[in-house]
Amino acid sequence: xxxxxxxxxxxxxxxxxxxxxxxxxxxxxxxxxxxxxxxxxxxxxxxxxxxxxxxxxxxxxxxxxxxxxxxxxxxxxxxxxxxxxxxxxxxxxxxxxxxxxxxxxxxxxxxxxxxxxxxxxxxxxxxxxxxxxxxxxxxxxxxxxxxxxxxxxxxxxxxxxxxxxxxxxxxxxxxxxxxxxxxxxxxxxxxxxxxxxxxxxxxxxxxxxxxxxxxxxxxxxxxxxxxxxxxxxxxxxxxxxxxxxxxxxxxxxxxxxxxxxxxxxxxxxxxxxxxxxxxxxxxxxxxxxxxxxxxxxxxxxxxxxxxxxxxxxxxxxxxxxxxxxxxxxxxxxxxxxxxxxxxxxxxx
Amino acid sequence: xxxxxxxxxxxxxxxxxxxxxxxxxxxxxxxxxxxxxxxxxxxxxxxxxxxxxxxxxxxxxxxxxxxxxxxxxxxxxxxxxxxxxxxxxxxxxxxxxxxxxxxxxxxxxxxxxxxxxxxxxxxxxxxxxxxxxxxxxxxxxxxxxxxxxxxxxxxxxxxxxxxxxxxxxxxxxxxxxxxxxxxxxxxxxxxxxxxxxxxxxxxxxxxxxxxxxxxxxxxxxxxxxxxxxxxxxxxxxxxxxxxxxxxxxxxxxxxxxxxxxxxxxxxxxxxxxxxxxxxxxxxxxxxxxxxxxxxxxxxxxxxxxxxxxxxxxxxxxxxxxxxxxxxxxxxxxxxxxxxxxxxxxxxx
Numbered sequence: 241x242x243x244x245x246x247x248x249x250x251x252x253x254x255x256x257x258x259x260x261x262x263x264x265x266x267x268x269x270x271x272x273x274x275x276x277x278x279x280x281x282x283x284x285x286x287x288x289x290x291x292x293x294x295x296x297x298x299x300x301x302x303x304x305x306x307x308x309x310x311x312x313x314x315x316x317x318x319x320x321x322x323x324x325x326x327x328x329x330x331x332x333x334x335x336x337x338x339x340x341x342x343x344x345x346x347x348x349x350x351x352x353x354x355x356x357x358x359x360x361x362x363x364x365x366x367x368x369x370x371x372x373x374x375x376x377x378x379x380x381x382x383x384x385x386x387x388x389x390x391x392x393x394x395x396x397x398x399x400x401x402x403x404x405x406x407x408x409x410x411x412x413x414x415x416x417x418x419x420x421x422x423x424x425x426x427x428x429x430x431x432x433x434x435x436x437x438x439x440x441x442x443x444x445x446x447x448x449x450x451x452x453x454x455x456x457x458x459x460x461x462x463x464x465x466x467x468x469x470x471x472x473x474x475x476x477x478x479x480x481x482x483x484x485x486x487x488x489x490x491x492x493x494x495x496x497x498x499x500x501x502x503x504x505x506x507x508x509x510x511x512x513x514x515x516x517x518x519x520x521x522x523x524x525x526x527x528x529x530x531x532x533x534x535x536x537x538x539x540x541x542x543x544x545x546x547x548x549x550x551x552x553x554x555x556x557x558x559x560x561x562x563x564x565x566x567x568x569x570x571x572x573x574x575x576x577x578x579x580x581x582x583x584x585x586x587x588x
Numbered sequence: 589x590x591x592x593x594x595x596x597x598x599x600x601x602x603x604x605x606x607x608x609x610x611x612x613x614x615x616x617x618x619x620x621x622x623x624x625x626x627x628x629x630x631x632x633x634x635x636x637x638x639x640x641x642x643x644x645x646x647x648x649x650x651x652x653x654x655x656x657x658x659x660x661x662x663x664x665x666x667x668x669x670x671x672x673x674x675x676x677x678x679x680x681x682x683x684x685x686x687x688x689x690x691x692x693x694x695x696x697x698x699x700x701x702x703x704x705x706x707x708x709x710x711x712x713x714x715x716x717x718x719x720x721x722x723x724x725x726x727x728x729x730x731x732x733x734x735x736x737x738x739x740x741x742x743x744x745x746x747x748x749x750x751x752x753x754x755x756x757x758x759x760x761x762x763x764x765x766x767x768x769x770x771x772x773x774x775x776x777x778x779x780x781x782x783x784x785x786x787x788x789x790x791x792x793x794x795x796x797x798x799x800x801x802x803x804x805x806x807x808x809x810x811x812x813x814x815x816x817x818x819x820x821x822x823x824x825x826x827x828x829x830x831x832x833x834x835x836x837x838x839x840x841x842x843x844x845x846x847x848x849x850x851x852x853x854x855x856x857x858x859x860x861x862x863x864x865x866x867x868x869x870x871x872x873x874x875x876x877x878x879x880x881x882x883x884x885x886x887x888x889x890x891x892x893x894x895x896x897x898x899x900x901x902x903x904x905x906x907x908x909x910x911x912x913x914x915x916x917x918x919x920x921x922x923x924x925x926x927x928x929x930x931x932x933x934x935x936x
Contacts, residue, residue: 314694316664317862346662347697347856351863374823387880389889394880402820404827412823414816446886462810468762468894469817471880472750475722475760479752479872482864486879508695508856514665515699516830524827531834532735532742532819538794541737546816 242569243561243586250275252572252583253290259579260297261304266329273328273363278562281553282415284425285360287564291571292493293326299497302326302356308333310350316341318350319481324500327358327379331505335364335375338509342373346514352505353481357381357492361401362415362550368509369403369411372518376508377401380477382491382501385419386457388464391446393457394486397422398473403547405512406525410554413547418470419458423492426452431567477504561586590917591909591934598623600920600931601638607927608645609652614677621676621711626910629901630763632772633708635912636779639919640841641674647845650674650704656681658698664689666698667829672848675706675727679853683712683723686857690721694862700853701829705729705840709749710763710898716857717751717759720866724856725749728825730839730849733767734805736812739794741805742834745770746821751895753860754873758902761895766818767806771840774800779915825852909934 244252253275257267270293278286297304306325310333312318318337322330334350341348358364361377368375381396397419404412417425420440429436430452441455442448449455460466478485481504490501512521528545535543557563564572564585576583592600601623605615618641626634645652654673658681660666666685670678682698689696706712709725716723729744745767752760765773768788777784778800789803790796797803808814826833829852838849860869876893883891905911912920912933924931 312694313862314859315692316689316696317694317858319863341664344663345693346660346665347695348664349695349858349862353863374828387883387891389885390891391884391886394883394891400817402823404820404823412819414820416813416816418813420810460810461813462768462808464894465764465766465809466813468764469748471760471893472752472762474876475750475752475873479876480722480860480863480869482868482872485872485876510665510697511662512828514661514697515667515701515828520830521828524830524833525823528822528827528833535735535742536739537737538739543735543738543742545819546812 242564242566244564244584245561245586246275246279246558248584249278249287249562252581253287255581256290256294256575256579259581260294262297262326263305266304266306266326269329269332270326273359276363277360279554279557280362280550281557282360282550284422284428287562288428288568289359291568291575294575295497296356301497301500310337316345316348318348320350320352322352322355324354324356327356327503327505328363330355331358331364331377331507332367334505334507335368335509338375338507339368339371339373342509342511347508347510349506349508351476351481353483354500355503355505356501357503358505360415361399362403362413364507365401365403365415366411366413369405369413372405372512373509374512375403377505378473378476379505380474380485380489380503381423382489383487384423384457385460385467385470386442388460388467395467395470395474396489397458398470398477400469400473404525405522406529407522408526408529410547410551412525412529412545413550416461418461418466418473420461421458423458426455426458431565476506480504480506590912590914592912592932593909593934594623594627594906596932597626597635597910600929601635603929604638604642604923604927607929608642610645610674611653614652614654614674617677617680618674621707624711625708627902627905628710628898629905630708630898632770632776635910636776636916637707639916639923642923643845644704649845649848658685664693664696666696668698668700670700670703672702672704675704675851675853676711678703679706679712679725679855680715682853682855683716683857686723686855687716687719687721690857690859695856695858697854697856699824699829701831702848703851703853704849705851706853708763709747710751710761712855713749713751713763714759714761717753717761720753720860721857722860723751725853726821726824727853728822728833728837728851729771730837731835732771732805733808733815733818734790736808736815743815743818743822744837745806746818746825748817748821752873753870754877755870756874756877758895758899760873760877760893761898764809766809766814766821768809769806771806774803774806779913824854828852828854
């Protein structure tokens, strides 16, 4: 197993992204997003995306030095034109604006236009939650979700994310694709050469498949319910923002790398003390958290809240290091050489 | 089949609720909610609840003449103490406040405390969407959702609802329990004497069951994803509002009928023209709607958006009348006699 320490990983990511032309805000945002996802065990949205991201900066799909334009038609509802920024950078900028609005008005929403793949939405939502706010975060994606009753996908794997502060340091965090798994998670199965669980994906004929290389689209989580949630996310991120929607969204891995994807994102941030005092809210969140973790579990299992597996994994990886799969390691070595940035793995 | 015309049903509901002591706002809100749910084919949350609702007004669980207290610690984030009102009445009042706030600030959220069962959340969200706003609506419920990896339920079937205006008259409307089906839908199976589909519910030993009378709790939609969404809804409706949460919520059908349930609700309403002009937004929503409805479907099926089945059913029921199951008819006849309100069915 190839392992790298979290702090070394951050340095590597940051230097590579700066070398690829990203400005400080963009490289910091992307680095935080990718490295935190990997730390939390969300490998699908972690550092394995770095080579693709570097390519997207160099080839022109993404703007490494965006000029963000923030406008507000209404005090509590803003719009951020992200100038084809990296998705993480656009998202972090949007969350900053949301927090300012929430401080002033109790609540603030920002719709992002002209952005790109935002990685794990938890990166943005957790930023607000760590500062004591409740955050909801959404983005859309190219159509890879089999429509309910349909023969092909229309919506993307459009994730829903919510982060909420509590007494313990790490916030509650739900971050879920509305498909059974995300496409990037399928890519992880593919690169590991592992079969998919049943009822996750279908092939080009619409038949269920367990072979990731045969999969052309994913099944919605909870049948028509995941499909319905994906359509709601498309409204907020695609229709509302004026971006592409449905089958017109350029594919992350299929569109030309010089073509901006013009993706939308949508964030809502609100004060956690809208009804109670902040302290009381945090205590009640902790009480719910503690109660759930004590619930009687099936043999060999634990009852957990969303984000709990990621918190456990973070602790382990902070100690032992973050694994890099062989394919990603090869690409990292090539980036290391190309940009003359040392890649310091943990000696095994 | 016992059928009643929609307008006759409205009159019957309204007169019964007024007779049971409800003030005008409460009886109008509950009538609209129940009759609209039945019109849209959502029988689980429709007029079959009327007898239970009447009982809850008479026995003291709900306040038929509530004194609503609306306060705002922040301009865009309000709190409505519903004084143990009927859930529909509290929800309608909250949506009115949200709309006022959205008009002023672009966005408004209202957390409801001290309310009760709100029926179909679509009633409230559709009100805002019909006036041109985007609405999100949430409520929590007594713990009936089997925890992921757990032996018993902690969260409720906590629904997620979103309604969005478009060019055509009826808005887009997603309204889903985070369980495979709602508990009230299970009650419909029970009263019809019909078996449940597989993987919907479990019995008191935690084993899957298809017999509604053996079911003690429901499986989450999309496994841990529905469970995760339910926990998010609990945060907004239970933790944030200061209400009961988790296993401390009095059961709709199991708690004493003189005990207020003290449920929370949460609403967000925003202007649809935060980025684009209203006309353009409505056109784009319609374009997505039309595209989805034209997507290639599996044999004998149609690809639809959330709310489409309900729109089709509404048209049919508006013409042919709304069905009343035999159990509900008996109860309606008894209410009709008790309160001296004529029940005018369609002659069959």
